[in-house]
Structures are given as structure tokens and as C-alpha cells.
Amino acid sequence: MEMMIDFTEGFSHGHVIWGWMIGVYLVLAGMSGGALIVALVRRHYSKNKENTGLLKGAAIIGFSTIAFGMVFLVADLHRPLYFWKILINYNFTSVMSIGVAAISLYIPLTLMVFLMALEEEIKDFFQTKIKISFVHTMLTIVINILKRFRPYIEFITIFFAIVICAYTGFLISVLIRFPLLNTAVLPILFLVSGLAAGVAATRLLTAGYYRVNPSTFDEGLLHRIEWPVMFLEILLIAMLIVSLVLGNDYQKEAMAAFDVTRSQWAYLFWGGVVGVGFGVPLSLNFLFGHKVAHSSFTMYASGISTLLGVLSLRLFLLYGGQTFGIH
Amino acid sequence: MALATGGYALSSEEKRRVEPKQHLSMIYDQTKCVGCAECESACHSVNLVPAAQNRMIIQDRTDPDNVKARRFVRVSCQQCEEAPCVAVCPTAACHKDSLLDVVTMNGDDCIGCAYCIVACPYDVRFINEETNMAENCDFCLETRLKKGLQPGCVEACKYDALVFGDMNDPKSTISRILSIKDTVRQRPELGTKPSLRYVPAVKQGV
Ligand code: SF4
Ligand code: SF4
Numbered sequence: 051m052e053m054m055i056d057f058t059e060g061f062s063h064g065h066v067i068w069g070w071m072i073g074v075y076l077v078l079a080g081m082s083g084g085a086l087i088v089a090l091v092r093r094h095y096s097k098n099k100e101n102t103g104l105l106k107g108a109a110i111i112g113f114s115t116i117a118f119g120m121v122f123l124v125a126d127l128h129r130p131l132y133f134w135k136i137l138i139n140y141n142f143t144s145v146m147s148i149g150v151a152a153i154s155l156y157i158p159l160t161l162m163v164f165l166m167a168l169e170e171e172i173k174d175f176f177q178t179k180i181k182i183s184f185v186h187t188m189l190t191i192v193i194n195i196l197k198r199f200r201p202y203i204e205f206i207t208i209f210f211a212i213v214i215c216a217y218t219g220f221l222i223s224v225l226i227r228f229p230l231l232n233t234a235v236l237p238i239l240f241l242v243s244g245l246a247a248g249v250a251a252t253r254l255l256t257a258g259y260y261r262v263n264p265s266t267f268d269e270g271l272l273h274r275i276e277w278p279v280m281f282l283e284i285l286l287i288a289m290l291i292v293s294l295v296l297g298n299d300y301q302k303e304a305m306a307a308f309d310v311t312r313s314q315w316a317y318l319f320w321g322g323v324v325g326v327g328f329g330v331p332l333s334l335n336f337l338f339g340h341k342v343a344h345s346s347f348t349m350y351a352s353g354i355s356t357l358l359g360v361l362s363l364r365l366f367l368l369y370g371g372q373t374f375g376i377h
Numbered sequence: 378m379a380l381a382t383g384g385y386a387l388s389s390e391e392k393r394r395v396e397p398k399q400h401l402s403m404i405y406d407q408t409k410c411v412g413c414a415e416c417e418s419a420c421h422s423v424n425l426v427p428a429a430q431n432r433m434i435i436q437d438r439t440d441p442d443n444v445k446a447r448r449f450v451r452v453s454c455q456q457c458e459e460a461p462c463v464a465v466c467p468t469a470a471c472h473k474d475s476l477l478d479v480v481t482m483n484g485d486d487c488i489g490c491a492y493c494i495v496a497c498p499y500d501v502r503f504i505n506e507e508t509n510m511a512e513n514c515d516f517c518l519e520t521r522l523k524k525g526l527q528p529g530c531v532e533a534c535k536y537d538a539l540v541f542g543d544m545n546d547p548k549s550t551i552s553r554i555l556s557i558k559d560t561v562r563q564r565p566e567l568g569t570k571p572s573l574r575y576v577p578a579v580k581q582g583v
Contacts, residue, residue: 227500
């Protein structure tokens, strides 16, 4: 930039400060929200109020990934033992504070959805597998109470699942030093790619289960929304790129993140996001005919590729974004 | 506070009118700085900053095509009025001092999430490798200001390249200099309202 006096050195010395642990956390949070949004919206509009395989899969993903994600979030802190400070000192101008407040409500909600969706399995587990009748009785009481409020709980969970997906975008879109991150599309991009990850994870997890119970098979739905979601994701990434290309000097400079001659992270984008995340599922499903498209190999390969693509996107944005900041 | 308030307390708004808040700031004068970096050493010894880290540095900005004209610049917290680091800190460990309005740290509450580090558009914060807490130049708030002393770097500078004081006090040295000298701020277009003022040695540009 043309300034009469400025400095170009900084105290992070070109290092990426928020690294892969935050990236993994962002993916897990998005996956949790995405899986529950799809399954609970589906349940809301469906006449079938049984616990379908889709719902069970999504409930397992929804609860376990956000809980696992917290491990990464805390592990990334320089003073992890003081994590509780975040719970007693709120700062409502901080997206992180707002996010932690939302997560504190969201995790119990996912647990409730989990208990209701896997009611039979959980009861069965404590009745036949390990016989602890006390736990069994307690759980039965709790689940019965929860079930009375089930529609409300599920509705609030959908709301918070959207909030969680979007907040992971706002968390890094407020960072004005990094034009690649400081964009308006990031929260919606993270919501949409969270949906993609949620759908893929649910499919992978429940594939075995569905083989046995084709009647409750919601695979059709998962398969149908997979492509519109991917299309939206591509559209949003294109919007992000256009806004940088047509932007001011800082934004144009941040485009270097996509340039393989200037940035190693560009490989993560073109190889991971575009090649693996979009290319592999698209070609397996549309290039090699009906037989390949409907094979279980394609189902697993597309699911895993989608997840890798979503992870690559988060890591690319974090690393590429922080490498090409304003200075 | 020995103000006669006639039985009722002043609201904070009224108080501000009675005693306008200080706006502590610093001028870095590029025409005077020789790049000796005495300020850096002073900062290390006053604030016990680990040897490999800095709260402030003097960067050499000499134009390689014109090495005779040495140019330096101070790199440190710009003491933003609209400070992103304060806005994003989830525990309010990074905050403005209630008395002197300086952006500073309450290290005990810092969880080391580094959100403030990435939020600062000037990249002048760091996680202290010994304490694992975030840190920034707070004009030596606890180590000197509250004892009535000038910041360590200001006292250490033999060339008067650093001037510290209250910009809201028209009689302060800093205000007098600002009333006659052209100064600039670092990237004010970012909306951070940086407090630090820089006197450039030459104006360049198209
Ligand atoms: S320069 Fe950076 S550390 Fe200093 S107040 Fe501004 S945002 Fe905070
Ligand atoms: S590193 Fe410490 S001061 Fe900085 S945002 Fe996190 S808790 Fe606040």
C-alpha cells in the first residue's frame, strides 16, 4: 500500500496462529449442525414419526461430533486449564462468547435428541447388555418426560443447529486482517458445507443399518439433497472469489492464496476442495454409468470425499487466509 | 473524588463533562528516530518480556535504493479506540483500563485462545511464551504509568522521537506538537480509530 509511513513486520512473524485444531473443530461443529438440520427438518415434514435410520444416524453424529469438537477447541488453547473462565466472563461483542453460550444450550439439546431417537437401543443396552436396572429406570423416566416436549425440543434444536453452523463462519469472518475470511458469505458457506458434511457423515454411518431396514431407508432424501447442497457450495465459493477479484488492493492480494505459484495452500483448495470434495463424488456418480453410480463403493467413496473436501475448505481458508493478510 | 455533588452522585455522562476523560497516546517521530533500539531494550527490562518476543520493535524501513536516508518505524499496539482485540476477547481479559482507558490485559482471565491475536489488524499482539497469556503494549500501564512515570521506551529515547501524554489536555506536550506537526495514523481506514500518531520523515506517493 502507498503510505507515507507504515510497518510491515508483525509479532506473529508470518506464522499461522489459528491452525488445524480450529479447522477440525469448525468441521465437526458444522457436521453436527448439518446432520441434525437435515434429519429434524425431514422429520418435521414427514408423516412417519418413528425413529428412522436417518434420524438415529443424525442423532449420533449430532451429539458425538460437537462433543468431540469441544476437545479440539479446548486443546487449542494456550491455557486449557482455565477454559472455565470463558463460562463465567461473558463478552457479548465476542463471537466466541456468543458461540460458547449457544453451544452450552446446543450440546444438551443434541443429547436430548439423541436419547429420544435411540430410545429403544439405549433402553435395550441397559436391560440386556449391561444390566443396570437403576440406570434403565432413570433413563426411561427421563426419556418419557422429554418425549412430551419432543416437537418443541426438536424445533429449538433446528434453530440452534443453524446458529452453530453460522457462528463458526462469523467466528473467523470478523477478522479484518484477513480479506479471505472477512467476507459476508463465510457464515452461509459454512452452513451449507456443514449440511454437506452432515449428510455425508449420516450416510456413511447408517449405510450398514439401512441395508437391513430398507423400509425406513431415507437414503433417497440424502441422495437428492446432496447435489443441490454441493451446487450451493460451489456457488458461494465462486461468490467469495469474485468479491476478492473485484475488490480493493488488499482483497486482490489475498487472491494469492488460490495461486499455486505463490501459495502452498492453493493445492489444498484445487486438490482437496475442488478435486476430492467436488470432483470425486461428481465423477463417480455421473461419469461411469448407472452401475458404478449405485455401487456401495461409490456411496462410501463419495461420502469420504465430501468430508475430506469440507475439511480441506476449512483448512484452506484458515491457512490461506492467515498467510495472505493485510500488512 | 472530592467533588461537591450536593447529595447525589454524578452520572457517568455528567462526570465526563466535568472531568473530560484522558486520551493517552504517543507520537513516534520518524525524523528523529535513529534506529538505536534503546526503547526495545527498555521495554524488555521494564515489562519482563521474554527475550525472543517483543511488545514493541523498531522496524528498519530504509529504501534499498536510497540507503543514505535511513528510515525507521515503531511497531507496537496502536491503542485503538475501537479495538477489535477488546471486542473479540471471550473473557474480557483484554480490556480497556477503567481509569486510564488504555487497552491492556487482565492476564488471570486469559485462556490463551489467541482470538485477539488474529483479530488485531496490526499484528502487534502475541502470546507470551512464558506465561501463555496474550500481551500488548499498554504504555507500561501497571509497571510505570500507575506509578506516575512515563512509559519505559519514552524515557529511554535519547532523541525525543517518542512523546507520550494526554491528547485531551490542550496544554500537554503531545497536544502542542500535534497542533503544529503533520501526523498520520496507521491504516485508519480499518475503522479501528488508532491512537498512535506518526510523524513521517518524507511524504512520498504519486
Ligand atoms: S493495535 Fe491491535 S492490540 Fe492494539 S488496541 Fe488495536 S487491535 Fe488491540
Ligand atoms: S488470548 Fe486471552 S486476551 Fe486474547 S482473546 Fe483469548 S482470552 Fe482474550
